[in-house]
Amino acid sequence: xxxxCPLCGSKAVGQIAVDRYYCWDCLVEYDKNNRIHEVLEDGxxxxxxxxxxxx
Ligand SMILES: [Zn+2]
Numbered sequence: 001x002x003x004x005c006p007l008c009g010s011k012a013v014g015q016i017a018v019d020r021y022y023c024w025d026c027l028v029e030y031d032k033n034n035r036i037h038e039v040l041e042d043g044x045x046x047x048x049x050x051x052x053x054x055x
Contacts, residue, residue, distance in 0.1 A: 006034040006050045 005023035012024040029037040
């Protein structure tokens with residue numbers, strides 16, 4: 001099953017782990033609960049929930 005990006009709706013996503021995906025358009029990781037894991041410039045991860053209107 002192909003999952004679209006919860007942020008931009010792009011289908012250009014790759015699965016990087018069992019429940020982790022990567023969007024090539026907005027360059028963020030997210031999981032099956034639609035939590036976004038943004039990779040910051042220093043390499044750390046910033047995790048946040050997708051705002052309701054995007055779900
Ligand atoms: Zn995206």
